[in-house]
Amino acid sequence: MALALIGCIFASGCNKRISDIDAPGSPAPVPSGPYWAVPPGVWVASDLRGTSEIDGLYASSDPRERCCWIAPSATLIAPKTAGTATAILTVWVPDYPFFEAAAQGLSVAIAGREEHRTALEPGVHRLRFALPDAIRAHAGEVRFALRTDRTFVPYDEHVNADRRALGLIVLGVAYQ
Numbered sequence: 001m002a003l004a005l006i007g008c009i010f011a012s013g014c015n016k017r018i019s020d021i022d023a024p025g026s027p028a029p030v031p032s033g034p035y036w037a038v039p040p041g042v043w044v045a046s047d048l049r050g051t052s053e054i055d056g057l058y059a060s061s062d063p064r065e066r067c068c069w070i071a072p073s074a075t076l077i078a079p080k081t082a083g084t085a086t087a088i089l090t091v092w093v094p095d096y097p098f099f100e101a102a103a104q105g106l107s108v109a110i111a112g113r114e115e116h117r118t119a120l121e122p123g124v125h126r127l128r129f130a131l132p133d134a135i136r137a138h139a140g141e142v143r144f145a146l147r148t149d150r151t152f153v154p155y156d157e158h159v160n161a162d163r164r165a166l167g168l169i170v171l172g173v174a175y176q
Helices: 002-010 097-101
Strands: 073-080 086-093 104-110 113-120 123-130 140-148 169-175
Touching (some): 073 169, 086 104, 104 123
Antiparallel strands (some): 086 123, 086 169, 104 140
């Protein structure tokens, strides 16, 4: 059983959860509403839930897609606890020919302090940012103003019919 689970995980075709192992067969769960997701750690006001675009962040409406593309400029809100000194923004640059031809760049502004990261080649990147002293000690919302150097339009690159101008994919925000 353990080898089957490991093989299933590495093959990326496994739809089972740990809780399903050795459980009797049952019909697939029925969703209670439309799928909608934002990256872990990102907060969205309740009145904006279900919206497809929130300040340049494109919420995911397809569970098969990686969440979530941003427009070339986006603002994310991520709540933090008191005493955190470092923000970790995890982003993914897909391995499309567009991004392989020239790496993406990303500017991130937090509380007026901007840092620019260059040479974000295809792959997952965990970007660390020191939080400004003014917001380190206190719990609350942190605004991340993101701006990418390059614009990717899936339709123009013959990826799919999506005509949005996109920057990169945000996978999550965390603190240390």
